[in-house]
Amino acid sequence: MLNIAVLGSGRGSNFLAILTAIENGKIPGARIACVLSNNSSAGILQIARDHALPAYHLSRQQYATEEEYVEGLCGVLDGHGANLIVLAGYMKLLPAELITRFRSRILNIHPALLPRFGGKGMYGMHVHEAVLMAGESESGATVHSVDEIYDHGVILLQKKVPVFPGESADSLAARVLAVEHELYPEVIRRLASGELVLPAPEVPAHS
Numbered sequence: 186m187l188n189i190a191v192l193g194s195g196r197g198s199n200f201l202a203i204l205t206a207i208e209n210g211k212i213p214g215a216r217i218a219c220v221l222s223n224n225s226s227a228g229i230l231q232i233a234r235d236h237a238l239p240a241y242h243l244s245r246q247q248y249a250t251e252e253e254y255v256e257g258l259c260g261v262l263d264g265h266g267a268n269l270i271v272l273a274g275y276m277k278l279l280p281a282e283l284i285t286r287f288r289s290r291i292l293n294i295h296p297a298l299l300p301r302f303g304g305k306g307m308y309g310m311h312v313h314e315a316v317l318m319a320g321e322s323e324s325g326a327t328v329h330s331v332d333e334i335y336d337h338g339v340i341l342l343q344k345k346v347p348v349f350p351g352e353s354a355d356s357l358a359a360r361v362l363a364v365e366h367e368l369y370p371e372v373i374r375r376l377a378s379g380e381l382v383l384p385a386p387e388v389p390a391h392s
């Protein structure tokens with residue numbers, strides 16, 4: 186059973202798409218264990234509460250040290266038996282210790298075709314503006330596993346959308362988001378059914 190902890194900072198539309206797929210029986214073998222946000226007023230927390238799911242506001246500022254913060258995060262994740270972390274619009278870099286502990290069991294969704302248009306600073310509308318500026322004829326969404334580098338882990342699945350001549354970043358963003366809402370539940374369905382297997386953790390390189 187995939188016992189999923191969802192981390193997000195904003196509106197939570199990807200979380201809602203995943204939750205709806207689970208509630209509609211489209212992802213047998215997966216459940217939402219808990220939802221965490223660094224932002225107390227994030228829509229994602231409200232969605233979780235509306236669905237009677239455990240919802241936590243948890244941020245670095247609430248803790249005196251990084252160590253206590255990581256303990257706080259792990260306490261919630263372990264307390265709910267989470268075995269997969271799904272980042273859905275989470276705007277903070279995860280603590281390295283958490284990435285190590287959940288190595289290859291953390292997913293993220295990015296609103297472009299990685300490895301292009303990713304990395305630090307490439308979030309939200311910046312991504313779509315960069316795609317338009319580059320004159321691309323297509324964009325899309327990518328689900329990838331998470332490591333210590335922004336938008337860098339193994340690519341698990343992508344879905345493309347066309348970029349129309351002269352279109353605005355808003356219009357492209359809306360089309361990409363619609364595809365995200367299909368892609369993320371599909372990746373989780375494949376993981377739950379065993380059709381997709383997460384890459385084994387890489388052995389860290391020693392210098």
Ligand code: GRF
Pocket residue numbers: 193195196197198199200273274275294295296309362365
């Ligand atoms: C999505 O566009 C996702 O690709 C990016 O952050 C956005 C989150 O949107 N990582 P939402 O909170 O899921 O609506």
